Amino acid sequence: MWRRALTLSQSKASQSWRVIATRGATSGSGKYSPSTSASTSAAAAVDSLLLRSLKDHYLEVSKLNPPPKVSPPSPFTIIKGALDSNGPVLRRTYGNEEINIYVMRLVNIIRGEGYDLEDDDEINQLFLHVDVSKPGQESSLHFLCGLYPDAIGIHSVSVRPKLETLADAVADAVPSRYNGPVFEDRHEGIKDALHTFLQERGVNESLFPFLQAWLYVKDHRNLLRWFKSVGTFINERKPVDA
Missing domain, CATH: 3.10.280.10 (Mitochondrial glycoprotein)
Incomplete structure (x- = not known):
């Protein structure tokens, strides 16, 4: 059950990234606007959407219960x-x-x-x-x-x-x-x-x-770490000067 829940969360996260990418491509292919403020506003909106999605999926994955604890065979x-x-x-x-x-x-x-x-x-x-x-x-x-x-x-x-x-x-x-x-x-x-x-x-x-x-637990930790590192990178991005 833990494995299936983790897989479902990963699948949802992938769908969110595709939606964001599609929206970004659509907005980029539209009519060109020389307005720096409009461009900055659009970028901020995309960042906000991405950060919200990252947070939602992070919380979802963090609530998953790990598999039953298993000890390695002695004397390992x-x-x-x-x-x-x-x-x-x-x-x-x-x-x-x-x-x-x-x-x-x-x-x-x-x-x-x-x-x-x-x-x-x-x-x-x-x-x-x-x-x-x-x-x-x-x-x-x-x-x-x-x-x-x-x-x-x-x-x-x-x-x-x-x-x-x-x-x-x-x-x-x-x-x-x-x-x-x-x-x-x-x-x-x-x-x-x-x-x-x-x-x-x-x-x-x-x-x-x-x-x-052990690999299931490692996957879980790596996925949480990935959500946090991507979110940190997006959140700390500084606007490019005109």
Whole structure:
């Protein structure tokens, strides 16, 4: 329900922006007026309409109830400040290894940001980056995985410099250098061993409920932040001198 409400609000907001854009285009294509005051008045009216729409949608989204709180499976812990950064979301140690988990929706990689939250087949696909590092080593073992409610699939395995942000992970999705052999073409024994390697470290489908809920909350916060930042920019715009 929370997801559907958030989607509806985003859809309404998009419709409002299209209406504003259409009105602006219509007024711009009309009879030219040299009057600076008339132009300024029209701009102020458009700004007022936009600010009112931003405020209405901000209030609507801010009233949405978040999904039920889900804790990550032990011994993973949530990294402080992860919701407001592009760094890892979860971390754990395994022996002398540090394991960091980065996540985004798989559909964001395939189709960009314009995904449909109503499509459960799409929302139930997460793009997982698993960074396994050891003290004293500059490189780490990097897994690119597809995470689903009932399974995890490895897309590639490579040895790369340790990841710092999600942007680094996304850049690695389109590597500029050799990223290891195509995983699906490897011998079944190697593939099974690598899956077991992740399973032993707790990287499996049990992560899905938490990471899915975490992404919903992050989307909610990002949308509220977007409304505020656009509104602040419009509200602080200074008139251009004639």
